[in-house]
Amino acid sequence: MDFRQELSKRVLVGEGAMGTLLYSHGIDHCYEEMNTTDPDQIEAIHRAYTAAGADILQSNTYGANYHKLKRYGLEDEVSVINRKGVELAKKAASKQAFVFGTIGALRSIRKNDLDIEEIKRSFREQLYSLLMEGPDGLILETYYDLDELETVLQIARKETGLPIIANVSLHEIGYLQNGLHLNEAFSRLDALGADVVGLNCRLGPHHMIRSLEEVPLPKNAGIAVYPNASLPEYVDGRLVYEAVPEYFGSSALKLREQGASIIGGCCGTTPKHIGAVKKALGTLAPIKEKASKARQIEIIEVDKKDQIPAIHLQAKTKRTILVELDPPKKLGIEAFMAGSTSLRDAGVDSVTLADNSLASPRISNLALGIKMKNELNMNPLIHITCRDRNLIGLQSHLMGLQTLGLNEVLVITGDPSKIGDFPGATSVYDLSSFDLISLIKQFNEGLSYSGQSLGQRTNFKIAAAFNPNVKYLDKAVQRLEKKIACGAQSFLTQPIYSTSQIEDVYQATKHLDTPVFLGIMPLTSSRNAEFIHNEIPGIKLPDSVRASMASAGNDPVKAKIEANAIAKELIDATMERFKGIYLITPFLRYDMTAQLTQYIRTTDKEKPAEVIEHE
Structure with a gap:
């Protein structure tokens, strides 16, 4: 036959x-x-x-x-x-x-x-x-x-x-x-x-x-x-x-x-x-002709003023400053809200809220984000990990963020649950960071993951993570370029502690139009510096930085002075090359990142605009 x-x-x-x-x-x-x-x-x-x-x-x-x-x-x-x-x-x-x-x-x-x-x-x-x-x-x-x-x-x-x-x-x-x-x-x-x-x-x-x-x-x-x-x-x-x-x-x-x-x-x-x-x-033959129904296509009207393509880079004479402030591990948000207020008053453009960083449960960043928006008139940037939600939960979460008007997001893979407080918990990872970026881009086109209409377009500004603390920086940039192809509109890096590394990142990314926000996290003590150097994968502190922090001994005042000096040197190097800076607040020490924000704003006023090269 x-x-x-x-x-x-x-x-x-x-x-x-x-x-x-x-x-x-x-x-x-x-x-x-x-x-x-x-x-x-x-x-x-x-x-x-x-x-x-x-x-x-x-x-x-x-x-x-x-x-x-x-x-x-x-x-x-x-x-x-x-x-x-x-x-x-x-x-x-x-x-x-x-x-x-x-x-x-x-x-x-x-x-x-x-x-x-x-x-x-x-x-x-x-x-x-x-x-x-x-x-x-x-x-x-x-x-x-x-x-x-x-x-x-x-x-x-x-x-x-x-x-x-x-x-x-x-x-x-x-x-x-x-x-x-x-x-x-x-x-x-x-x-x-x-x-x-x-x-x-x-x-x-x-x-x-x-x-x-x-x-x-x-x-x-x-x-x-x-x-x-x-x-x-x-x-x-x-x-x-x-x-x-x-x-x-x-x-x-x-x-x-x-x-x-x-x-x-x-x-x-x-x-x-x-x-x-x-x-x-039985022995029925296939049909030879068919009148198919007309396809129903939903037209989604878009108000262009509501479509914001990316995290705002400020006017040529003003630096864009993002500051990360971790949600608390325990109930009670008085200190967190006080920190947010201090950062707002210092002049940050957006406070970024981690999503259960280091796989440890914290107060929902969505809940804190809406409180910051409504009570402090602040602009939160919400981190979204691929670790904690399956595809159903991610789509629901995104629709909730859109409904609440929280439209700035940072997509990250998320640390595996085995390193956190509950190592037996399941890490989901239904989507990779590339997939989630693509999904959010699709939401901005008015389509759900399945391709069905959402009824309206979202207007998410999609940031992604960029890790420059790797042996082969060119490979990391290739990964960054792949994220751009998926829909990423800006990048936030892990903390950098070397001025020469800042120059390396600039040279490796200067061909891109996509904004890169250099991560700077002030140190808090010599012990903190040694922990980061020896136990955080991929991050190595220069000997000069470790020596400076060691010179402060156990004196917290001297340690803060040394830490600020190191951070300001890194900020100065970043400001020569990049228009965006990402300050990472250590251990809810928002006073440190607020002071650094004020330093950046003061320096901006004194620095000629044309020095700013990388956008």
């Missing part, structure tokens, strides 16, 4: 889930490994789907790539597991069924976990292993990132003339996670040579039907749909799918009406669901 001919004559029935079926049997380890350790069970599941009427079987190789197998110490078994997966599906298939080699996506919401070159290498290894067993075609499934799918589809199309099914997964009805409409995604995959374009996973039949309503039939490709059985329920620590097979079968007819020429099942589906699909479809 020729797959392409059969596809034009009748709606083909795909296989149902493998992983969730094994999971329901109490198996919770690597499913792909079972191709070699328990082949009889895998073959039995394939046979059950064959008996239910599946026309297309998929090899049990969804996650049989180097990176996912490595989690189980199986990275050297890529070839044998993939080849065995095709072999088992072939043994179970009827003479009328096709066997497709399955390759799943590597990227999910964490787009930056793997770069595209590593994805290519891993994909080729799995692809070649599958092709060695002579499948009837390939199915690329559960791709949230269209860039990844387009990349691997081109590789596969170059290497084989076999039929290829290319399936994306949606976060929202009709839209990929980057806001691209499903119709555009299908058109691009069709143009790249996919025989079938489609949807699988995450959504059930109802939402997949709705997703296809605005999609016309592709020019060349067929459409595949592999819905989940339903939304899952979490019962006694396990995910349970409750969809009735008969409903799944009746939904297949509606999916056909929307252009589906292959209908199978994903998470939660069983041979009973596939049997219901087969019974409902």
